[in-house]
Amino acid sequence: MRDYASPGVAILVVGSALLAGVYAVAVIDRMIGVLVAGQGPSWGRLLAEPVRSSAVLALQQRRTTERPDAPGWALAPALFAGLAAVALALVPLSRDLVAADPATGFVVFSAAIAMVMIAVYLHGWSPNSAFALHGAYRYGAQALSFQMPFLLAMLATALPAQSLSIVDIVNAQESLWNVVRQPAGLPLYLVVGVAVSFWGPLNLADGADLAGGTSVEDSGLARLLWAAARAAMLVAIAAMGASVFLGGWWGPWLPGAAWVIVKTTALLIVLIASGHLLARVRIQQFVLISWVLLIPLALLNVFVSGALLL
Amino acid sequence: MNGLLTDAIFWVFAIGSVITAFRVFRTDSMMRAAFYLLASFAGVGGILVLLGAEFLGMVLILMMAGEMLIMAIVMVMFMMNPAGLNPMWMVHQHRIAVAAGLVSFFALASVPFLVDFPDRPALRPEEATAELGTELLGDSMLVFQTAGVALLSTMVGAIAIANRNGRFGEAEDGSQEPAAEPGTESRP
Amino acid sequence: MGLKRTLATLAAGAPTPVFAAAGLGAGAQVQDLRLHHQVRLVDTPSAASILLVAGGIPDSLAQSLSRLHDTMPHPRCTAWWPLGALPGLWLANFPHHVAIDHNIPERLRAIHGELVNGQRPSEPPMLADEDPAPWRGIGPYGQGGTGMTGGTPYGRPMAELGPDRDGLRLDVLPLNVGPFFPRFPAGLTLELKLAGDVIVETGIPVNLFRDSDQRNLRGDKISPFTRALSEPVLVSELELARARAHLRWLANALVACELRSLGLRVLRLATTIGSGEGDSLHSLQRVLGWTQALGWSTKGVGRVGADKLVGLGLGPVARASGLAEDVRAEDGVYRDLGFEPIVQSEGDAAARWRQRLAEAVQSLALAARAGDRLTDPGGVVESPHGRLERTTTPADRLLPLLPGLLHEMEWGDAVTTLVSLDLNLQETAAVEVVDAEAVA
Numbered sequence: 001m002r003d004y005a006s007p008g009v010a011i012l013v014v015g016s017a018l019l020a021g022v023y024a025v026a027v028i029d030r031m032i033g034v035l036v037a038g039q040g041p042s043w044g045r046l047l048a049e050p051v052r053s054s055a056v057l058a059l060q061q062r063r064t065t066e067r068p069d070a071p072g073w074a075l076a077p078a079l080f081a082g083l084a085a086v087a088l089a090l091v092p093l094s095r096d097l098v099a100a101d102p103a104t105g106f107v108v109f110s111a112a113i114a115m116v117m118i119a120v121y122l123h124g125w126s127p128n129s130a131f132a133l134h135g136a137y138r139y140g141a142q143a144l145s146f147q148m149p150f151l152l153a154m155l156a157t158a159l160p161a162q163s164l165s166i167v168d169i170v171n172a173q174e175s176l177w178n179v180v181r182q183p184a185g186l187p188l189y190l191v192v193g194v195a196v197s198f199w200g201p202l203n204l205a206d207g208a209d210l211a212g213g214t215s216v217e218d219s220g221l222a223r224l225l226w227a228a229a230r231a232a233m234l235v236a237i238a239a240m241g242a243s244v245f246l247g248g249w250w251g252p253w254l255p256g257a258a259w260v261i262v263k264t265t266a267l268l269i270v271l272i273a274s275g276h277l278l279a280r281v282r283i284q285q286f287v288l289i290s291w292v293l294l295i296p297l298a299l300l301n302v303f304v305s306g307a308l309l310l
Numbered sequence: 311m312n313g314l315l316t317d318a319i320f321w322v323f324a325i326g327s328v329i330t331a332f333r334v335f336r337t338d339s340m341m342r343a344a345f346y347l348l349a350s351f352a353g354v355g356g357i358l359v360l361l362g363a364e365f366l367g368m369v370l371i372l373m374m375a376g377e378m379l380i381m382a383i384v385m386v387m388f389m390m391n392p393a394g395l396n397p398m399w400m401v402h403q404h405r406i407a408v409a410a411g412l413v414s415f416f417a418l419a420s421v422p423f424l425v426d427f428p429d430r431p432a433l434r435p436e437e438a439t440a441e442l443g444t445e446l447l448g449d450s451m452l453v454f455q456t457a458g459v460a461l462l463s464t465m466v467g468a469i470a471i472a473n474r475n476g477r478f479g480e481a482e483d484g485s486q487e488p489a490a491e492p493g494t495e496s497r498p
Numbered sequence: 499m500g501l502k503r504t505l506a507t508l509a510a511g512a513p514t515p516v517f518a519a520a521g522l523g524a525g526a527q528v529q530d531l532r533l534h535h536q537v538r539l540v541d542t543p544s545a546a547s548i549l550l551v552a553g554g555i556p557d558s559l560a561q562s563l564s565r566l567h568d569t570m571p572h573p574r575c576t577a578w579w580p581l582g583a584l585p586g587l588w589l590a591n592f593p594h595h596v597a598i599d600h601n602i603p604e605r606l607r608a609i610h611g612e613l614v615n616g617q618r619p620s621e622p623p624m625l626a627d628e629d630p631a632p633w634r635g636i637g638p639y640g641q642g643g644t645g646m647t648g649g650t651p652y653g654r655p656m657a658e659l660g661p662d663r664d665g666l667r668l669d670v671l672p673l674n675v676g677p678f679f680p681r682f683p684a685g686l687t688l689e690l691k692l693a694g695d696v697i698v699e700t701g702i703p704v705n706l707f708r709d710s711d712q713r714n715l716r717g718d719k720i721s722p723f724t725r726a727l728s729e730p731v732l733v734s735e736l737e738l739a740r741a742r743a744h745l746r747w748l749a750n751a752l753v754a755c756e757l758r759s760l761g762l763r764v765l766r767l768a769t770t771i772g773s774g775e776g777d778s779l780h781s782l783q784r785v786l787g788w789t790q791a792l793g794w795s796t797k798g799v800g801r802v803g804a805d806k807l808v809g810l811g812l813g814p815v816a817r818a819s820g821l822a823e824d825v826r827a828e829d830g831v832y833r834d835l836g837f838e839p840i841v842q843s844e845g846d847a848a849a850r851w852r853q854r855l856a857e858a859v860q861s862l863a864l865a866a867r868a869g870d871r872l873t874d875p876g877g878v879v880e881s882p883h884g885r886l887e888r889t890t891t892p893a894d895r896l897l898p899l900l901p902g903l904l905h906e907m908e909w910g911d912a913v914t915t916l917v918s919l920d921l922n923l924q925e926t927a928a929v930e931v932v933d934a935e936a937v938a
Contacts, residue, residue, distance in 0.1 A: 056614070118345070279794070
């Protein structure tokens, strides 16, 4: 009943999906950037640029600062990427195609998102640098604030399925997608998704006002891995959102896996576009809105969904 | 999964938990102590998953992530150790602590050898989470949900009241944020 | 190795990561580099391969350049873009630098290509790699290493606890930000004391460009506003320059709001816009409203009361706080054109944004109507930053207000406020050029 792919296959599949996803994020980001900036997109250059920029970073020296926490600094991007892999492994491509389908898939996903706090905090603490530390603490405040709305928004999707397994949640959307059943859920999830991967308007951890925040002292492979991990987390969030809100593999004409990819890409475009089209949110405002507005909204979502089921 | 892989993973988690727990007290950095403790808990969570208690294991990791981050931040806040950068000694009453630790370890470790465990193979539960929920909460599910929300509001309210000046200063002063230097005007 | 060569070939075609230190006369030129795909201006030297020093750098900033250089990872190189400035003391510290003067994006990419291919050696560090606070072991008075909290640390000042603000006493961190912090105007150094993320104290910044002899000596680079101090200038030229300056400021401000692509769009507009094209700015303002750059990002941030700004002639900053101070209002030429100063009342960052946009629209309309009219050189000019005179600039008058303004502000809000103030520390040197020429 509960399927798990063998470890070797799972690592291969999730790894390649993440690589493809990270590349897709880089290309979509540049594409939207070029469109918003009003420059004519040069496709050849656009498609090659992520690879070329990665090569620049791969050839750069990895610098160090005065008395950093070296193990922590090295661990943070690896931890972040690992958490993105865990989150992506839970996303089913079809009823029988999933890398990992634990009975408590929702809790595993939430645990992965919660551990992101640790990864970002370590990344900011370790370089022993003022701006990096500032970014880490900001992310701590941001992350602790959105944990509750996030859990509650996703919890509401588990109610119609009466199960915490992601495959069951997608199965329960055969007749009606959760985005229609619980209209407040997806916008809430997307806001929190942008916050988890500190993208665009909620990029308070690595923000422009901190000259790069937690990444200010990164160079070379460390910088590359951190950027890749952030993109990977964005992919995982989009994929999970596509599964629990947009019906996963359900859809006419195309095979299930194709639908998952289409829906994930759609959510990715929305998430990435927010970085080009929405201005920076102030940390005080985000914390306030999160506790005062988003939690009651998420609670209301849960209660209404629950009441409809009774 | 075959038994050898399961055993290997169990030993990795078990030994990892013990080593990181030991490192909590031997490290001299507050940050590292908090994160070593998190690693130890994560190992325990992994072992719980191996025992079939998936929900408990994952919830343990979920909760400990937030808790250890808050513990690290609060340690830095309240210790007289600027920004947690000074090396420091993590234990009080060193000898008593070692003695107590050894005694409890041997007491707990002797349990599997001295106790007569029943020989009833347990069935792997189909709906482990549902069974856990029914076992813990029984018919009072709704009460616990409501109590959870009420507890959250109470905590927030208690902190707001216990705060000496309230969030924005004394009410008589018009709830203004207090000034950075006492005695000067705060910005409107 | 085959892998290394493949990587090098790929890297040579990538946008070159460049950290730009823009000195006198170089601000607009360096900003224009953002429009070229061969170059990527980065926020931190840790991400850069090339340190681009442009324009005139005063000797007091030489040490900062060396520190920036040593922060860059290998392979690295320094490029100097004179733009008519004299070589300064700092150049002596950079024996391996490359001088470039034309086709800058391609030259930077070529240098980067040589670096990754190994054809150009990476520059060695300039400053000695010494520990500012070497560990001295346990001292006679309990310093170092013992006790619950490790004793008193050597070298660094012990963090002072700040006053009790809300039940929590935080350590106060002294921090120096600048002079090439990417969100600040070039040359601005802030000596801060931070308690958490709140600024509790700022020293009054000193304008290091002010008395430097690194003046930009090329006549055609002197801005029309400085020329207008001593000679008649076409009103249309002046107003067009004003509109473009405001748009350039907006392009930088959008980067600070995490809207980089929109900033590029505005930058292109700033370089191509002509007189009478104010309508494109109306749609721009609408778009800015939707993105919330005028909403949650800047609303209520950095409010400045009119009482603090009276009589200082701080241009759009003063007018956004409700003061109708504008040198142009006293000029007969402008009165003929029907000029009325635009005034907002809120005085926060959003008001300053809206003020500059409105003034850009107004300037473009004035430029279209002006025809051949010339300004009246009276020794006072309204520059895009405020009242410019021969001996003082708006920045001179605004810098002393900064400590009071940034007091008790959260860091992100402080950056937003500083960006919205549009400080220009480099206007000052141009004034002295005019003086020298007038005297000579």
